[in-house]
Amino acid sequence: MTETPVRPTTPAETWRELRRGNVRFVAGKPQHPHQDVERRASLAEGQRPLVAIFGCADSRLAAEIIFDVGLGDAFVVRNAGQVISSSVVGSLEYAVGVLHVPLILVLGHDACGAVGAAITSQSADAEPLPPHIAELISSIVPAVRKVAGGDPDAPIDAAAVDAAFVGREHLRATVAHLLEESEMISDAIAAGTLAIVGANYRLAEGKVDTDVVVGQI
Structure with a gap:
C-alpha cells in the first residue's frame, strides 16, 4: 500500500516541494498530481493551498504547470508585470490570514x-x-531608471538598458513594496509562519531561479 506523502506545512518544506515540482517540469517528467475527479470532489467544500503565487499574467507563466502541482495547491494572483495594487495585497492577505x-x-x-x-x-x-x-507600467519605471542611471528626468536609450536587470530590480522592489503595504504579512514573517520568495522563470529552460528570500527558507 502506498503511503500518502506528508503535506508540507512550513515555508522551507513548501519551497522544497515547489522546487522538486519545477525540476520534474524542466526534465519533462511531470507527475500531474491532484488533477483527477477525486481531487476535484474533495475540494468542493473548501481549499487549503500550499502556496500563494503572485506572478505576471504572461500566458507562458502558468504556475501550476511550472511547479507540477494541481487543483487546490496554489492560490494564484496575476497581473501584467506582477505589479502591486490594493487588490493584490488584499488577495495575498486572504491567502495568509484565512x-x-x-x-x-x-x-x-x-x-x-x-x-x-x-x-x-x-x-x-x-x-x-x-x-x-x-498606469500599470508606472510601477516598473523606477526600476528602469535605477538600471539606466544618469539624469532621472532625461530620456533614455532603450536599446542600451538591460531588460533582465530591470526585471530583477522590479522583482525585488515588488517584494519590498508588499512588505511595506501589509502589516499582516510582515507580522507573519516575523512570527516565522510565513516566508516570501522572489524568483525568476526562464522561458526557454523552464527553470525557476531564486532571487530574493524574506523569512526562513
Whole structure:
C-alpha cells in the first residue's frame, strides 16, 4: 500500500516541494498530481493551498504547470508585470490570514512585455500608451531608471538598458513594496509562519531561479 506523502506545512518544506515540482517540469517528467475527479470532489467544500503565487499574467507563466502541482495547491494572483495594487495585497492577505499559506512566491520572468514597455516608455521617441497600460507600467519605471542611471528626468536609450536587470530590480522592489503595504504579512514573517520568495522563470529552460528570500527558507 502506498503511503500518502506528508503535506508540507512550513515555508522551507513548501519551497522544497515547489522546487522538486519545477525540476520534474524542466526534465519533462511531470507527475500531474491532484488533477483527477477525486481531487476535484474533495475540494468542493473548501481549499487549503500550499502556496500563494503572485506572478505576471504572461500566458507562458502558468504556475501550476511550472511547479507540477494541481487543483487546490496554489492560490494564484496575476497581473501584467506582477505589479502591486490594493487588490493584490488584499488577495495575498486572504491567502495568509484565512487560508494560512506558509509561503508567498512572487514570480517574474525574462522577456516580460510589461518590463519592455516600461523601458520603451522612457525613450525620447516613445509613443503615448493607453491610460490603463501607462498606469500599470508606472510601477516598473523606477526600476528602469535605477538600471539606466544618469539624469532621472532625461530620456533614455532603450536599446542600451538591460531588460533582465530591470526585471530583477522590479522583482525585488515588488517584494519590498508588499512588505511595506501589509502589516499582516510582515507580522507573519516575523512570527516565522510565513516566508516570501522572489524568483525568476526562464522561458526557454523552464527553470525557476531564486532571487530574493524574506523569512526562513
